[in-house]
Amino acid sequence: MQQTRLNTDRIRAARRLINPVFRDTPLYRCEALEPDLGCAVSIKLETANPVRSFKARGTEVVASLLADRGSQAVVCASSGNLGQALAWSGRDRGLDVTVVSSRFATASKLDRIRALDARLELVDGDHELARDRAVAIARSDGIRLVEDSLDIETCEGAATIGLELVDTAPSFDTVLIALGGGALATGVGHVLKALAPEVELICVQPLGAPAMTRSWRSGRVVTTDSTDTIADGVDGRRPIPAVLDDLLLVADDAILVQESSIITGMRLLFAQAGLIAEPSAALGIAALLENRDRFAGRHVVTVVCGGNVDADAYRRWVGADPVHGS
Structure with missing residues (x-):
């Protein structure tokens, strides 16, 4: 693998600096989701911690x-x-x-x-x-x-998720990662390419915030004048060149999904998995909904990366109350 800014030994050392409450998050197969998505689906749950995200x-x-x-x-x-x-x-x-x-x-x-x-x-x-x-x-x-994603510590901290995925002796074929600034994608991607190169890494962004995906596809930084998405965690307009360079080395694909699919993904995670996911955390499910033929017969891991939602907006999107339940 060509060298990213990340270092696997530093990632292992970084893991020792992280409070245990944020480490070893659940990874489990969610069979209840599979009839709707047409493939085997496992969830890496990054919301069961004091700040309800991987950050x-x-x-x-x-x-x-x-x-x-x-x-x-x-x-x-x-x-x-x-x-x-x-x-x-x-x-x-x-x-x-x-x-x-x-x-x-x-x-x-x-x-x-x-x-x-x-x-x-x-x-x-x-x-x-x-x-x-x-x-x-x-x-x-x-x-x-x-600076999230530019500072290597943010990427290497996020990369510890990749270590946990690899340490499970993965039987999965693909990992779907929400793509915003790029810390999560480049971090997990670096570990996968170094330690489990047979696993495909696919990044997912909303159609309404496509800057990093367009940049990845073109091989150069592409900016946008505005964004239009409910996924506020991934709505950047100006990709960081050094982060894009890393992403080009570790991502196998980058795809865009519609807002309606993001909302459906949130609904499925609530109804079938009992999870409150913010829009960015449902991007992987949205990608599966829009690409059933591509992922049919595969075992896919999606990282549910955040669960911080506005209660009123969540009720509108999902039809459920994140405070008091359904």
Whole structure:
């Protein structure tokens, strides 16, 4: 395999820095989903933790290294999940955490960031404008900027999911990964290519937020002027060149799915698996719904990467109450 920025030995070392509450997440075959999807389906569940997403695997590594170096403050831009994770990891290690987000981000995610004692600054724009503001704060205050996917620690933290998949002696053929900034895809992809190269890695994005997929297909960075998707965790417009370079080395395909399929995927995960999944976490199921012939007869793992939802929006999409049940 050509070299990505990631290193397998560092990934193994990163695993030791991550609080056990975020490691060894459930991986199980979900037979109830299979009649609707036409293939064998296993779920890697990354929502059963204090921040309800995979992001803390990366922030645990970042915060641990910063604390060891005597750092006291850190800032990031986030649509919600990274901010929660950094707030949790930073609070645990005495770091002063600032999170910059769009004021249009999911309200429950913003509330959780505040509840974790982080300073929250809101901008009148999307995630890319929040990223610009976080860069400005880091420069003016002289503090560490955590950039999801660009910072190698976020990728190598996420890559520990790949170690757990490989350690199960995989019988699966394909792993479906939600594609946003790229930390999850490049991290898991690096491990699969290094340790289980026979397993196919397929990235999934919404049609309404296609920048990284278009970039992967063209082999160069392609930006978009706007996004239009309910999957706020993957709605970036400006791919990071170094992350794209890694993705080109580890992804076997990148596909786009419709909003209606994302919603159906959320409904299936709730009805058949008893899981509350945010839109980004249902992208793998959406890909299976739209590509039944492609995956027929295969054993597919999908990473359910986040479960932070706005209750009112979830009721509209799924027809169920995420607070009180169906």
